[in-house]
Amino acid sequence: MKNTMKITKPTLLLDEAKCRQNMRDMFVKAQKNNVIFRPHFKTHQSLEIGSWFKELGVDKITVSSLEMAEYFAGQWDDITVAFPANILEIETISELAEKIHLSLLIESIDTINFLKKNLKYQAGFFIKIDVGYHRAGILPADHDTIDSILSLAGDSDELIFKGFLTHTGHAYSCRSTEEISGLYRTVKEQLLHLKKAYREKYPGLIISIGDTPSCSVVSDFSGIDEIRPGNFVFYDLMQYYIGSCTLDQIAVAMACPIVAIHETRKELVIYGGGVHFSKERLEDEKFGTIFGQVVEKKGNAWGNLIPGIYVKSLSQEHGIVEVPKTRISQYKIGDILLILPVHSCMSANLMKRYLTTDGWVVERL
């Protein structure tokens, strides 16, 4: 739907060209490396944006909840839910398993036992491996637990072992491409070790990695079988600070009206708060804690960061933007600021839709 109205309240702008380029870049990289490309759709949560992947030839996706799996299942028939299987949702799991090629994440004996008894249709499962992030997963050296899970699943017709899966969430603490590459090497080493130990018994097993920083920075995925990055479709300020994208690659910006100007405090009050951006924060060396950075307008889209202008605090609907004394007089009430969010996944989750820089409304879950 073409949008002909002007922006009057916080609106998440999407630069479709940048987004499609990010998709293409990752797709080409996956092809070159001969790895399965299973992008994570939790970032955009949109059938329409998902269809842009389809145009490239992608046919497998990742999501982070069964709700998202249900939403995408109408158009995608091979979905991995990259979240520890929640046994309380067994009915939804069975319904999805009947309908599509569903894969689950397993990291405990109790869960595999439960699924063995209660799952009604065939589903794949990955064993989630904790490669150092220590959020979820089994430690790679814990072959006892891995063996128990595999042995329990072994005599089930419904549970098909797919391989080992990990998410290098600690890549988000990196602050350079070198750090990310170094971390990737240690992760890969652990996974290859596991693959070696189990491939004789399970010759079809794959190893699957998932974080945007590694997938963006590393160019050689030899040894890896599948990549599942998600955030790269939009990127954001966090990824820029980590070193996984350039500023030019960031494909979303929040458009926020200026509702008040406080020259003596060098601050603008914007309509745009925690219910739009989330309260995701970033530590900037110079500014301290920030919640977004302001970029220049460039046609219907945006260009570079404007030096020294950033979101310093957020409440429910308000944002406070710090502006150097020399620049504040150029703003007036009713102007729209374009702001790169700290974490695009969280901002996209809060907003109900996107407005492309070409004027189209894109809906999401």
Next chain:
Amino acid sequence: MKNTMKITKPTLLLDEAKCRQNMRDMFVKAQKNNVIFRPHFKTHQSLEIGSWFKELGVDKITVSSLEMAEYFAGQWDDITVAFPANILEIETISELAEKIHLSLLIESIDTINFLKKNLKYQAGFFIKIDVGYHRAGILPADHDTIDSILSLAGDSDELIFKGFLTHTGHAYSCRSTEEISGLYRTVKEQLLHLKKAYREKYPGLIISIGDTPSCSVVSDFSGIDEIRPGNFVFYDLMQYYIGSCTLDQIAVAMACPIVAIHETRKELVIYGGGVHFSKERLEDEKFGTIFGQVVEKKGNAWGNLIPGIYVKSLSQEHGIVEVPKTRISQYKIGDILLILPVHSCMSANLMKRYLTTDGWVVERL
């Protein structure tokens, strides 16, 4: 709608009895003090919960966006939008002004000028005063700006001056009832000073205060004309830490399934992340940064905090809960944890509905 299903995924539980008691307590306090009670509905954003106020006799409300004003305008005809008037939404402002008794917030000459030229129907306005929070508003000593706004509005038929309004957001930095009371006194002093200066020319002007900490802790509102607290309907962990409520008064808790258990790390992985709680955080003296605290189950509702069990981190869908070594063995996968959120307004905004502890689903905007 009675909910007969069991909880299978993150669900925001609402203890209706506690919520109604919180409403009653504040209503009675307002009556005793003979102040106008105009509760802020940004916390619950629900027509049904709003109707509980109606049963008490409340007929005036506050909201923080025009979108909320439109949602509530079907059932409430006296609404203050406690957010600096956004001139870009003039059409919505005019539509609402035609339909209900609408009041706006003004803190700049440009905005009042714009409204004077473009507002089509009569609306009230408050001048927003910055009593030290330094987010929005005019400093109380800045009579020049106040006079300019009043003079511009003076010859407009559409703009009716209502009084001075403030939000003591810095009460959220307090950590005791004494601190809150002390802050309240300085705020009140500034407002009474303003009232004195302007009441001769505007005998009907009122002064309106708005934060839950002050409204909860202070018992004598003499001199104040209107209170607009919002969060008190639910309260939350933040208010408990500030000292504005008891634990017993907290009326919402997030029910989250346990999806993995890591005994060696003394951690539970729950289904419940930033898309449910928001990433609002709190500094606890003992635990450091926390994102929620776990409470005991008590029938269909909840009781006390369980010592030493708290949410230590959140990602998009996952939460990590720290549990003392001696207690972790009592949990199993598929159990539901009940968690008091740090900031109930943000959690309620993220969730689509409430489930009351009596089993009813309550919808919101």
